[in-house]
Amino acid sequence: MDFNDIQNAWNNEETNNVILPDNLEKIQEANTPLDKIRKNLKKEFIYQVLSIIFIGFIPTFYDFPPKMTTLYYLLFSLFVAVCIYYLAKFYFFYKRLSSITLKTKDNLYETYFDIRLNMELYKTFGFALTPFLILYLIGFLYLKFSEAPGFLSNDFTNYQLGALFSIVVFTMLFMGISLEWWVHKFYGKFAKEIKKVIDELKEE
Incomplete structure (x- = not known):
């Protein structure tokens, strides 16, 4: 391969990496939904921390008994540990979105x-x-109904078991539906706008 061949190959490679103005403009259309995702993520991070x-102050609002307060804060410490783990990931995700430049x-x-x-x-x-x-x-x-006569007995009544089962099922369904709706409303619909830009670029 002589010098001219090398130069032609180099020019062809450079041409492949060039971003056409129309494509660049289309790529930058994704900045609008991306800004909305960043904005929602920042707001939600603050709300989550608050x-x-x-x-953490709920036991003081409802005047929990000492034993129940201890149990509450034991669970709360585990709750906080889980939150810190995920919120740290979302924080770094937010930092990545804030520093990214959509040019390619x-x-x-x-x-x-x-x-x-x-x-x-x-x-x-x-x-x-x-x-x-x-x-x-x-x-x-338990705190609300523990003082009711016959609430605490050696065996669980059918009513208590039914209530416990209902709480678990309702909470799981509620969280599943709420999460799907929440993620779609604040993030999913904007992600679809970015996906639409990607699909349009593929067609060109």
Whole structure:
């Protein structure tokens, strides 16, 4: 291969990497939904932290008995540990979105799949918190009804077992439906807009 062949090959490679103005403009259309995702993610991060702080003060609001307060904060410490793990991941995800610049198709693909991955991670986060929600509901109901005559007995009554089963089933269904709706409303529909841009680029 002589010098001219090498130069031609180099020019061809450069041409393949050039982003046409129309494509660049189309790629940058994804910045609008991306900005909305960043905005929602930032707001939700703040709300999540404030919610954790609020939950930590619930025993003082309802004047829990000492033994129940100890049990509550034992569960709360596990709850906080789970929240920190997932919120840290969402924080780093937010930092990645804030620093990314959509100038190439590869950037767009990577960003889209990162968003999809973290949408699934968000659902996992919600389901990871579901057992705590169930235990909190059971504990709250126990606190409310423990003074009722005959509530505490050696054996669980059919009513108590039915109530316990209903709490578990209702909470699981509620969390599943709520998570799907929440993720779609605040993240999924914007991810679809980015996917639409990707599909349009494929057609060109």
